[in-house]
Amino acid sequence: MPAKIKVKKPLVYGNEKYNLALSELKQRLSLVITALIGTAFGFLCLGAYIVKSSQSQIIPYLVTVDTHGVVMAKGRVDLSQKIPDEAIAATLSNFIKNLRSVTSDSKVQRDFILETYAYVKEGSAALQKLNDFYNNENPFIKQQEGCVSVTINNVIAQEHQRIQIDWTEEHSGEFSSSQKQMFRAILAYSIRTQAISDPDVLLLNPLQVFVEDFAVSAVINH
Structure with missing residues (x-):
């Protein structure tokens, strides 16, 4: 085998x-x-979601009222849409009132100043004029002489994002009679369309309407 x-x-x-x-x-x-x-x-996505959810978010909300305080319209502000002229006029009128008002309450006066700066862009001509105004017309010194209340009389929209605001200032002191004086301001403004993440800025200026420049003059009564 x-x-x-x-x-x-x-x-x-x-x-x-x-x-x-x-x-x-x-x-x-x-x-x-x-x-x-x-x-x-x-x-990673879960962690990012948890962090995002834990952060506070501020959503601008616009309410339009008439002269009697009755709500005419309300809703969230969409920065991609045109802001109503009435809202712009109200925002810039608030800028003037905060700028020119003088009160005996130092905390309220401080809030006026902070809100005024929230309406002004960094590096703009308005910022320089605002600094000069507060250096020459320090409200914390003027409040020792008396208070200044501001009443908006008229708001007229102009071309190229400019607006005219007329108002009356009433000066009242403890030992003096009140005096009234009319003023007029021409303001140039811009509207920021990009979202701002700073909650402090959103709280003070939710519509993101910024004063670029302004000029104030006294109105002579005839």
């Missing part, structure tokens, strides 16, 4: 088996890495 001859498997067969095992291992590692990356990304 002839002896059995053992046939050795060629080296090529062993290499193919090794390559198949290596390919399967790489495929499994790729799936594991993909799963880990997806899990990490999920945790």
